[in-house]
Amino acid sequence: MGESLHKPGPLAEEIAATKRRLAALEHQSVAATCVEMGHDWCLMGGANCGCEWIEDGETCRGMCSVPVHECRRCKDCDYGENPEGDMLRSDCATERNYI
């Protein structure tokens, strides 16, 4: 009738501990803020790039449009500070230097 007893080894214990830790983190993430979890950006429109350069002694502003995102969770806004905006602003600068 010998009952078998399985005594977990170090690896099995580590797996169990990691699973408990993951469950705790997932529980925590439900109430977490964007600072901890990252914003959930969605496109809300475009904004002027705000590039500036001097032309004939006057300050001129760029007119290219960069995408602006709003977080659907906390309603924070990135004001065009995103990789696509960076690319468009650098294009804008290149174009001005070329002219």
Ligand SMILES: [Zn+2]
């Ligand atoms: Zn957010």
Ligand SMILES: [Zn+2]
């Ligand atoms: Zn620009």
